[in-house]
Amino acid sequence: MHLTGEPDEIPLLGGDVTDGVVRVGDTVRRPVTSRSPFIHTVLKHLEHVGFDGAPRFLGLDAKSREILDFVDGEVAGRPWPGWVADRERGISVARLLRRLDDAMQPFGVPEAAAPGARPVGSPAPVGPPDTFVSHCDVTPENTVFRDGVAHAFIDFDLARPTSRAVTVANLLLWWAGWQHPADRDPVFADVDVAERGRELVDAYGLDRAAREWVPRVSLSIAERSWFSMKDRAERLGGGWQRMWDDGVGDAIHRREEWLRDQQGSLLDTLLM
Missing domain, CATH: 3.30.200 (Phosphorylase Kinase; domain 1)
Structure with a gap:
């Protein structure tokens, strides 16, 4: 058309x-x-x-x-507004993500969704097998709110096969502040990020078996993100190159360090 x-x-x-x-x-x-x-x-x-x-x-x-x-509503820009760290807003994002993931179950994992070859040097992913396709980039910039409640996700460009543990790990990266403290957005300065992670996991409704994977999967994503971001910067340029030049690779390494150090405490909190 x-x-x-x-x-x-x-x-x-x-x-x-x-x-x-x-x-x-x-x-x-x-x-x-x-x-x-x-x-x-x-x-x-x-x-x-x-x-x-x-x-x-x-x-x-x-x-x-x-x-x-066009999906009308409120979307965060940079710098992030303080409401990005609001507990109830985050819970509404988790619930919307669960509805999205449930809606995608009948879609399965079609052949066209198969990921491309891993960049040279990138480790193999860790975690449960991929069983459905999800958004995989639920940033504040990609989430539309109405009346303080998450209404829609936009920009599905990174949608790909995933698991419940992986889609929740992406949620916690953006909405629970699961970053190295040096790179964590200032809006999360007074947030207990482990506890916020548990609240969002509860709101999503993740079962215990998948919860046990979330900290390790989060680390695996960080370990592989450095290679994928470098690869996209070299192949695609544009915004990918700008982010790389701005130091995203260093921030990813710091996130790896933090997640590796916090594996036990994050898991204990998620299983409370």
Whole structure:
């Protein structure tokens, strides 16, 4: 489907790696990538099963950009507002993520979702097997709130096969402050990040077996992120290169250090 005769384009800012995103009326237009066809099938599935917490894919425009409906609401920009560390807001994100992951169960893990080859030197992932596809990038910038409650996730570009433990590890990275203290956003300065992690895991409804994996999976993700970020910076440039130049690789190494040191205490808190 191609649409013409559009209203003016309004640039949308705030993403780290996707340039050229604009709002046109009640729609968003984004450049397509090699992964776009797979992401479109994910969004079509979510619409089919009645999940209302994601944008709908509406086709392509005359410039061959993807068309998504614009999800109105409150989204964090940088620097993060203090409400990113609000307990109730975080709990609402965990509950929305659980609804998303439940909605994706019938989708399974299609062949098109298979991850590419690991970057040279990257260790193999640790954790339970992948059983469904999830968002895997639930940052404050990718979460839309209405009346203080998480309403929708946007930007599904990193959606991929995962497990309950991995999708929750991504949640805790962004909404529980599971970073090295030197890199933790100031909004989490007064938050007990282990306790916040337990609260979000409770809200998601993660079972004990999966909880036992979360600290180790979080460490595994950090161990592999350095290689994947370096690879994307070298291959794709743009925002990936900007983040690398800004020191994201060093921050990832510090996150590894913190997660390795805190494995026992984080696990004890999650299992309380």
